[in-house]
Amino acid sequence: MTTSAKRQSNLAGFFVGLAIVVALAFVARLLKLQVYNIKDIGLGIPGKSLEYPLWAAILGLIVNYILRTAKVYDFVKPGFRTELFLKIGLVLLGAGISFKVIVTAAGGAILQALILVTCVYFFSWWLGGKFGLPDTLRAVMSTAISICGVSAAIAAAGSVLAKKEEITYVTALVIVTALPLMVIAPLIAGAIGLPEPIAGAWFGGNVDTTAAVVGAGTIYGKTAQQIASIVKQTQNALIGVVAFLLALYFSMVVEGKKERPSAMVIWQRFPKFVLGFIVTSLLFTFGAIQKDPGAAIAALKDWAFCLAFVCMGLELSVGQIKKMGWNPVIVYLIVTVFNTLLALLVAWAIFGWLFPASL
Amino acid sequence: MKVKINEDWLAVIIAFALVILAMINVISPTWLKF
Numbered sequence: 358m359t360t361s362a363k364r365q366s367n368l369a370g371f372f373v374g375l376a377i378v379v380a381l382a383f384v385a386r387l388l389k390l391q392v393y394n395i396k397d398i399g400l401g402i403p404g405k406s407l408e409y410p411l412w413a414a415i416l417g418l419i420v421n422y423i424l425r426t427a428k429v430y431d432f433v434k435p436g437f438r439t440e441l442f443l444k445i446g447l448v449l450l451g452a453g454i455s456f457k458v459i460v461t462a463a464g465g466a467i468l469q470a471l472i473l474v475t476c477v478y479f480f481s482w483w484l485g486g487k488f489g490l491p492d493t494l495r496a497v498m499s500t501a502i503s504i505c506g507v508s509a510a511i512a513a514a515g516s517v518l519a520k521k522e523e524i525t526y527v528t529a530l531v532i533v534t535a536l537p538l539m540v541i542a543p544l545i546a547g548a549i550g551l552p553e554p555i556a557g558a559w560f561g562g563n564v565d566t567t568a569a570v571v572g573a574g575t576i577y578g579k580t581a582q583q584i585a586s587i588v589k590q591t592q593n594a595l596i597g598v599v600a601f602l603l604a605l606y607f608s609m610v611v612e613g614k615k616e617r618p619s620a621m622v623i624w625q626r627f628p629k630f631v632l633g634f635i636v637t638s639l640l641f642t643f644g645a646i647q648k649d650p651g652a653a654i655a656a657l658k659d660w661a662f663c664l665a666f667v668c669m670g671l672e673l674s675v676g677q678i679k680k681m682g683w684n685p686v687i688v689y690l691i692v693t694v695f696n697t698l699l700a701l702l703v704a705w706a707i708f709g710w711l712f713p714a715s716l
Numbered sequence: 717m718k719v720k721i722n723e724d725w726l727a728v729i730i731a732f733a734l735v736i737l738a739m740i741n742v743i744s745p746t747w748l749k750f
Binding site for chain 1: 722723724725726727728730731732734735738739741743744745748749750
């Protein structure tokens with residue numbers, strides 16, 4: 358295929374893929390509206406507990422299987438843009454959160470992020486060493502679990518010059534564990550009666566990928582969604598610092614080079630959508646966004662998140678994990694359990710006692 | 717000079733375009749309610 362023909366095919370695939378994502382988001386919305394008012398859909402489960410992230414992810418998984426079976430998956434894949442939809446949703450989410458809440462929650466979120474990122478990163482690095490994983494895979498995996506899944510894995514991979522397969526492996530692992538956690542974490546939080554701010558802080562510190570954090574928060578409640586997003590974005594903001602330190606370590610210690618990597622990497626890797634989130638929150642705080650526009654933006658935010666959750670289901674690839682062998686999977690699962698328990702303890706201490714977030 | 721927009725900035729641009737459309741009442745909340 359010539360370059361021009363390949364570009365045309367990519368563009369066609371992008372639009373077909375995007376149309377599939379939008380259609381599935383409409384179906385997810387329809388399903389949510391159908392069951393929302395049912396008091397008991399069976400086994401004592403109330404309809405309103407089945408929020409749209411769940412429907413969107415399930416539909417994405419089903420269509421993922423169909424597209425792979427029909428061997429058209431690679432053609433439509435360019436239209437599956439989880440990160441883009443998620444970032445749009447997060448900027449829009451800012452337009453409903455007072456800046457005071459962000460500042461209050463960010464204090465606790467920074468402390469929580471510093472504790473969790475440091476403990477989880479070094480535990481994962483140490484355990485990966487015990488299981489004989491290569492340094493590059495250990496670095497990518499540790500960053501993914503301790504900070505924020507896919508985008509952190511890509512940032513770390515750039516710093517340590519990891520192999521492309523290692524990024525794909527870790528990305529697949531992140532989604533495979535994050536999807537069930539998105540549903541299980543709110544169930545556990547409900548069972549132990551966690552207040553929404555603490556539950557949100559727990560999801561933000563524990564669930565690996567930002568999309569699943571927002572999903573878990575959405576399932577649990579509005580306050581949980583807001584706190585989870587603030588906590589996760591604070592954690593995301595550390596990507597640049599970790600990428601810089603990794604580049605420094607790999608270049609000077611592992612490869613023995615004399616020159617230091619530039620600190621500009623901290624800005625280059627900084628998630629710029631966090632700035633958009635802060636600006637929309639300031640617009641809301643200073644009264645620039647009135648009632649009706651605010652409601653429209655909130656609905657647009659739900660649409661953007663719904664598109665992201667559909668894409669998350671569509672992008673899952675179990676085949677990648679089979680190729681990897683069991684050792685990285687075991688390390689990943691042990692560290693995820695460690696992260697879950699530590700995050701619960703830290704979230705409770707910080708958001709329940711030290712910096713109680715009031716919304 | 718070739719300007720390259722990454723995904724983060726693209727998301728910010730799209731989100732702000734939507735915010736502006738909502739602020740000037742081009743997008744109505746009743747069409748979209750989830």
